[in-house]
Amino acid sequence: MTASDVPNTRSRTAGEKKFDGFFVGLTTAFAIGTGLLLLAISFIILMAAIPAIREFGLQFVIASTWNPVQDAYGALPMIYGTLVSAFIALLIAVPLGLGVAIFLSENFIPLKIRTVLVFMIELLAAIPSVVYGLWGIFVLIPAMKWFFGLFGLQFIGPSMLTAALILSIMILPIIIAISRDSLASLPPDLRQASLGIGATRWGTIFRVLIPAAVSGIVGGIMLALGRAMGETMAATMVIGNSNQISLSLLEPGNTIASLLANQFAEAKGLQVSALMYAAFVLVIMTLVVNILAQVIVSNVKAKYD
Amino acid sequence: MVEQVAAQTNQTKTSTVFKIEDCDIYYGSYKAVRDVSMEIPPNQITSFIGPSGCGKSTILRCLNRLNDLIEIFHLTGKILYHGQNLYDSDIDPVEVRRRIGMVFQRPNPFPKTIYDNIAYGPRINGFKGDTDEMDALVERSLKRAVLWDEVKDKLQESGFSLSGGQQQRLCIARAVAVDPEVVLMDEPCSALDPISTLKIEELMMELREKYTIVIVTHNMQQATRVADKTAFFNAVPTESGGKVGYLAEFNDTQEIFGNPKETATRDYVTGRFG
């Protein structure tokens, strides 16, 4: 709309226009700054990791000794631990979270109760991870000891499985919240269309609603995976911090994040650089997960619109 | 009026499809529609017209129990479908909706391919045939909705890649793919351009051979063009300050438009209100 030919429309003052421009510039700077932050962090880590990269090269990710005395470092057990604990956490949390999300997005129970439940689930995300860790040590581990005792199994306590269980609880709210939002934001037409040709409620949920919301759901799952891979405190407290690869989930293991948390304070020399290298590997891993998520989501979307 | 309806039904060989008896429809404590009784004949197009908010959609959605999705909805009276009350406790609404399909105001294809949009209904209803038979069913349904020629080369593309009018015909094809007896349409053309509207109207005339069609329309020309019978619904204010819809007049379409018995009908069809 031009100001001159429309009555009752005042033209903008020069000051206003200037402020507008300034505002656009400011927000652009913030946005770019956030992106640069990611680059800056990765760059600093990479810089600090260079001595270790020189020393070990790609050998670092396939070697499995971590020996500060002899300055020999390989991160395979931690990479393995990070991936395994995160994937088992997903294995538990995805079906559970999706189920809860479906339940909360449908009208199985009155809206009031649903609202309370949603609020409580969101609170689950607000519990500090050190509290989860304590809960793991004092509640979960004794419970698991008792459970495995029933089968006559010796269970030491801190283990990959314990960590995976704790992680699954921690990522549950993310999966529930995002899946529920994407299910709830589907147009009501879709549900009616499906029911209108004689689909059952279950048929509608599993064959129309979930496929339609899949990009949001996958996005949520990937976000949760990233969170599980990077989670430090709770994992450190219950995983046992043993730099070994064991196929048994009941044995202790380690993740990159807990390795960093445990060793950074006392590390010096090449060890610092090796830890930085491990951190860099973790950054790359989460980056890959996120990129993968984007690719999956956009592939699924492309099919539809 | 009632005699006329009865006479009309006697002429056609088969019986009445729907017989609505003394229906009051409520949303919570709000009475949206009162005291509707009417009979809908088979293999004809029956249109519902009337000012907005008088309960046309409400009644239409009772005919296949789609209103069950609304928690506060309830109904008194009977809706007989071939003599069987649809609201009897032993009736499965899922089965009802399979026999009585629905096309909505806004085209609402599934976010699936054109092929899967059609195949969905048969699949969930336990279609036993192989791929060839499904292909044939998809083709037959799309042909019935006069969409086949336009989409036969892109069956694997998304339903959303079609134009609005094509999407609506896709929805009609989807509805007929499960071989219903009745197709309900709630203002199926109100989101479409005139050319698409004409296509859908032609399609309805063809579908009439095989299906009973009930259509809500706010377009009176459309009612005169396609409908065999027309029901005029009106709304009147109630003491409590709200308004309640009722069936003002139901007759052959020519009668409703050419020789209405009620003043309200005459005012409406001559465009004096609504």
Ligand SMILES: Nc1ncnc2c1ncn2[C@@H]1O[C@H](COP(=O)(O)OP(=O)(O)O)[C@@H](O)[C@H]1O
């Ligand atoms: N889901 C609902 N909940 C409560 N009231 C509703 C609902 N749907 C429709 N109504 C009310 O019922 C009346 C009839 O609505 P509707 O059947 O949509 O009219 P029409 O299709 O003739 O325009 C309106 O007063 C409307 O506000």
Ligand SMILES: [Mg+2]
């Ligand atoms: Mg309506």
